[in-house]
Amino acid sequence: MLGILGTSESLAGEARQHWDREFDVIVVGCGLAGASAAYEAARSGAVVLVLDSGGAAANASHGTIIYMGGGTGLQKACQIEDTPEAMMKYLLASTGPDPDTGRIRVFVERSVANYDWLVSLGVPFSNAPDNLSLEYSGSEKVYPWREMIRPVPRGHIPDVPGSKSLYRGGGAWIQKRLLDGARSAGAATPLNAVARRIVRGHDGVVQGVVATIDGRSFSFRARRGLILATGGFAHNKEMVSEHAPIYLGCTPTDLKWNDGWGIRAAQSVGAAVRRMGSAGAGWYFYHPASRRQGVLVNAQGQRFISEDSYSGRVGDAIVREQHGIAYLIVDRTIMDDGASTVIPDAIAAQAASIADLEGLLGIPAPALQQTLDTYNTYATKGQDPLFHKALEHLRPLSQGPFTAINASVGKSRVSFFTLGGVHTTPGAEVLDTEGKTIPKLYAVGRVSAGIPCPYYYSSGLNLGECITFGRIAGIGAARNRT
């Protein structure tokens, strides 16, 4: 039985709880967060068990961009000057109202060391100009942030197989390296097990976890700590409806194992949740240069965002502010430059003139024409006073035919992953609804509420957090008394 009643069962004390096996640290879930935690716990001398319902190989982190900065080795090799202060300032300004300063500070302060740690593990980064492992993955060069903080690139892309493909899978490479490292430090081979409930004792201390393997139930004691690294809840429709209903029409980016179990299990033993309505929605048009040069409009033919914004910020605006309806308007030049690689299904309308396009889209005249007139007039002067698109992407759209590419939810791929989750301290300890830590329970990665919450405006923050707080939890749990 799950939930508080389940917990109650064990409250008569440890003496009555039967344990099938005992470990020091148990990690549930082994994406990049779980693998980082398992590695550090094992290297700290703890006896470690990793449980993973998807099988370790399958549950690969879906990205490879890792947001790091403040002066990493790669930044230095690329002659990029960055400081922890600048990185902190950028994150405080771009992640949403009332940001979690404590977690952001830890994230920033550990960043250079985390880069060095990855390098020490054999993760390659390239500073070759034609194969650079560093990019502007966030909103650094976008208004208003570029005027607040000098832009520097912080998106680190490991130079491993697959990391440069559209659907990057290179995160799996690092994850495997970490799990191998954990095993060579003595961790047990990850068990293909489905965690069912957390056991919290009479004294409030978390004691272990009950899981099923091939349908049989086993209880595993975690003497020093239980680390949840089970991901978000984008694949649990009921939870999305309960907490983030406006994203119901979007496509989950996450892997299917991201069913929110860790969040619910933690709540069952008293954990608080934070900003559960937050998600990162992305409209990842696969010719980004076209998106930046085009004109994004809503159902009324109005612009609503600077088109050079990060895909996640564009998706966020489409879903949260534009009721899911948007078009990217491009002209022949942009189509010839690469946008024409769009699949025909993505084209909403095409016409010789903007007026005709407006009619085809059902936008009342002259709304779209006015939008383009104003845009073109200013673009000719190298200006965008309405949305402040950077000069390098500003060019009048003047060469017909004009094409409207669908950027609407349901008519194009607007994907999302959840950002809200278990409320944790900067030490990755889980907080209860009274603000007290739940002893020996940790949450890392997207099972925990993120730093970029509600605004995921910088790619790589998820994996960056996975490494930062995964490591912290692994080391912290291993240090606890048994």
Next chain:
Amino acid sequence: MLGILGTSESLAGEARQHWDREFDVIVVGCGLAGASAAYEAARSGAVVLVLDSGGAAANASHGTIIYMGGGTGLQKACQIEDTPEAMMKYLLASTGPDPDTGRIRVFVERSVANYDWLVSLGVPFSNAPDNLSLEYSGSEKVYPWREMIRPVPRGHIPDVPGSKSLYRGGGAWIQKRLLDGARSAGAATPLNAVARRIVRGHDGVVQGVVATIDGRSFSFRARRGLILATGGFAHNKEMVSEHAPIYLGCTPTDLKWNDGWGIRAAQSVGAAVRRMGSAGAGWYFYHPASRRQGVLVNAQGQRFISEDSYSGRVGDAIVREQHGIAYLIVDRTIMDDGASTVIPDAIAAQAASIADLEGLLGIPAPALQQTLDTYNTYATKGQDPLFHKALEHLRPLSQGPFTAINASVGKSRVSFFTLGGVHTTPGAEVLDTEGKTIPKLYAVGRVSAGIPCPYYYSSGLNLGECITFGRIAGIGAARNRT
């Protein structure tokens, strides 16, 4: 000690829990929801205690509009034809994605009976044409709903002192009547006590509540049920930051006792929460006719909503979609008709022409001029193809001077109340994070997640829910075995 540890204390069984006093049903909080619950529980023969931290008289519900329909006595007296089906259809269409059909159905099915119940309690409603107790309090006459469901008014305003003033306090009148009724049915006089924690037993059944009175702690057993009616959390800045951060700049509509205690206490004994990021934000410009006739624009001088929308929908759009920035543009005619009663502080700019106004507001030319040109051109023809404002409010803005009235968060009063809360069944029973009910625990009013969640587009839904689910909880709790 609060939280799960607090609960644990009682888990050795009832024998070890000392109770200072025993009751059948305890109601915490006595706004309209708590008063309705207490009344029904007492009338059902239960021994009832009401706890209220604000003092019963102080904690008056802030509104008086009660959303009821489906053919109430007042609707009939006004020759308004309404059906439960039409009301259901409207609520399903206007309250947000994936609406809570079960709760909405119960709300609709009980509506006529709830009206009759209020009348039987002596609550007066007037069908006098010059003092009508019935109004369109929602979005019934607004696009797109007016085209989906034939509009009928469902906002019932009791004809009691204060109910027609701007800051209506008439809800207090009904509440007092209910508490008097509860007392005459045997309920104890409401105690001015601060509830501290819920006691849930080893068997999972809620047993009672611990509260402090003048700093001393007392335990009250609730043999048949504990009903939480403690309101939302708009006055708890930490909770707003954790769950609904985009509303941090808005002013709480709720009374100061709405600190979210009930939500946190319920979570501590395993309750699930739902849609905690939702809030009803309102820009209640105090000359509504001017708002409907004016033109609302955002920071880019673009229209973004039909100006005849309900104030709550306007506020919602300003906060959630327009980054908190908006202006209402009016001309001299509208000012003369009543908008000029605005306090001078509310005026952002005033100019002889729209072009000059645009300049004063810092909106890049000719964005605002284009917006007004298009609006005026269509308004002259009695059309609004962009946002579908109703014909009766459409009139070109042509008489200078033109005035921009501030509708921005921080520069005008954009108020909010929270809508997310404890997840409940249509029977007002509290659900845990596994979807099971927590025996003998009820939540009613805004401590529970609302029907209009995330969209509060119809005034009176809160009080309507308070009555509906307050009554259900009171009757349901009284029926439980001791």
